[in-house]
Amino acid sequence: MVFDQALGLLSNELAIDMGTSTTLIHVRGRGILVEEPSVVAVERPSGRIVAFGHEAKRMVGRTPEHISAARPIQEGIIQDFPLAESLLSACVERALGGRGLVRPRLIASVPHGTDIVQRRAVADSARSVGCRELTLVSALIAAGIGCGLPIDEPVGSLVIDIGGGTTEVGVLTLGGLASANTVPTAGDDLDAAIVQWVRERHQLLIGERTAEEIKIGVGCAISPREGRAVQVTGRDLREGIPREITVSSRDVCAALQTPLNRIVDAIQKTLSSTPPELAADVYEHGMVLCGGGAKLSYLDAFLSKATGLRTTIATDPHRCVAIGAGKLLEDEALLKRAALA
Ligand SMILES: Nc1ncnc2c1ncn2[C@@H]1O[C@H](COP(=O)(O)OP(=O)(O)OP(=O)(O)O)[C@@H](O)[C@H]1O
Ligand SMILES: [Mg+2]
Structure with a gap:
């Protein structure tokens, strides 16, 4: 228990479920620390990020001409790469708090049936946040684990x-x-x-x-x-x-x-x-x-x-994938089987 807590304080091992509607991040030893709508608001033409998550979702359909509030992921697939990167880096920063100095190890879930190009987009956005090790896993397997x-x-x-x-x-x-x-x-x-x-x-x-x-x-x-x-x-x-x-x-x-x-x-x-x-x-x-x-x-x-x-x-149905991916952080054998090539 004490060991778990100490590990939690040091851990920068993250499991990420970047979904069409919601992005969740599970931090090893600490649980789900981020649960934000997958929405980013950007100022035009500068491209400056004005808001993300809940704050950006409140703006959807209510933005003036010089701001757009968009969802970078559609039907489970990254459609707007720069926006997805901004969303992920904002979420990872929040999950790690001030402990972002050590490069994180990441597990990211991807929907069943995504092709190599779509997986590469997820991998590239994960790498853009500076991870040292990345494993992509099937969202369905993570969901099954998270459902118990x-x-x-x-x-x-x-x-x-x-x-x-x-x-x-x-x-x-x-x-x-x-x-x-x-x-x-x-x-x-x-x-x-x-x-x-x-x-x-x-x-x-x-x-x-x-x-x-x-x-x-x-x-x-x-x-x-x-x-x-x-x-x-x-x-x-x-x-x-x-x-x-x-x-x-x-x-x-x-x-x-x-x-x-x-x-x-x-x-x-x-x-x-x-x-x-x-x-x-x-x-x-x-x-x-x-x-x-x-x-x-x-x-x-x-x-x-x-x-x-x-x-x-399932209990907490919207969190199952993130909970399951979080469990994979602690189970190397199961992770090997859930990992996508
Ligand atoms: N009480 C509710 N009744 C009906 N639908 C709900 C309820 N609460 C949330 N939802 C719906 O759940 C959906 C979001 O679910 P979830 O967070 O699992 O999606 P996601 O993982 O981001 O998307 P995807 O897996 O398709 O990429 C939204 O369409 C939202 O409207
Ligand atoms: Mg999902």
């Missing part, structure tokens, strides 16, 4: 990570993946479906942040008997002036069905390519949901109904 699944044993475990930009589905066994699928449908698509529904039904334009607030506030995957409702303000498409409407859980549930069914398709596709012994394990143990999207109300019941499998939501 027995991924080291010869037993199939089904994990679904519903993030902001991607949903990753994988059957894990003996520290590796037996079958997996990634689809670009997750929280952002649910928000977009709400924007579209409000536009078509009410001829009202709302922003993506408002849509996300509606989803978190009253969204659900199965329509509840007694739903809730929120007042929402947007811009009237015909008259161009602000107008307020009421949106209910039932409305949002209807709007979300199309993207939610794409997630069901991804699960079914993965199961259909799973070897029979592992499929039998999955049938017995069910599936575990993680990622921020797993917090959508009644999603577990919706997925149970659609797949016939028992569904559990």
Whole structure:
């Protein structure tokens, strides 16, 4: 315990989950010290970073002409390299506090199915923060470990990570993946479906942040008997002036069905390519949901109904990948197996 604390004070070993919506950093011996939205606000034309994380997210959709608040990662992949580097270096600086003198050892998770070019982009941005040793690991394996699944044993475990930009589905066994699928449908698509529904039904334009607030506030995957409702303000498409409407859980549930069914398709596709012994394990143990999207109300019941499998939501679902990658910092043998070539 005392040793752990001492190690924690000295440690500059970091596990990073740089996601489409959120960037988390786990520091060995100390836990998750950074959890910030993956948003950077930049002043134009100088390119100076004005804000990052929570502060920058508050600016989305509200910036003047000379500032842009952007998300460098889309669908789990770095789209704007300089911005991603700025985000990562700000987050690493915060994680290390004043202890940034010794170059850190990093583990970074990448989504299943990313190609060599995309992995190189993650590796380059990690190197730009001056790390001395870098290991890229599969986000799905990290998620399985973070969910507390027995991924080291010869037993199939089904994990679904519903993030902001991607949903990753994988059957894990003996520290590796037996079958997996990634689809670009997750929280952002649910928000977009709400924007579209409000536009078509009410001829009202709302922003993506408002849509996300509606989803978190009253969204659900199965329509509840007694739903809730929120007042929402947007811009009237015909008259161009602000107008307020009421949106209910039932409305949002209807709007979300199309993207939610794409997630069901991804699960079914993965199961259909799973070897029979592992499929039998999955049938017995069910599936575990993680990622921020797993917090959508009644999603577990919706997925149970659609797949016939028992569904559990992980504890702290949005932190599973960072927790799992953090555990890999302490387990060299498992890290070797989770590491991507
Ligand atoms: N209570 C909630 N109900 C529904 N959705 C939620 C809730 N809380 C967070 N979310 C959604 O979770 C998503 C973010 O999840 P997470 O932080 O796991 O994504 P990420 O890891 O950054 O993205 P990705 O893994 O796709 O790159 C966002 O779309 C957010 O709106
Ligand atoms: Mg993620």
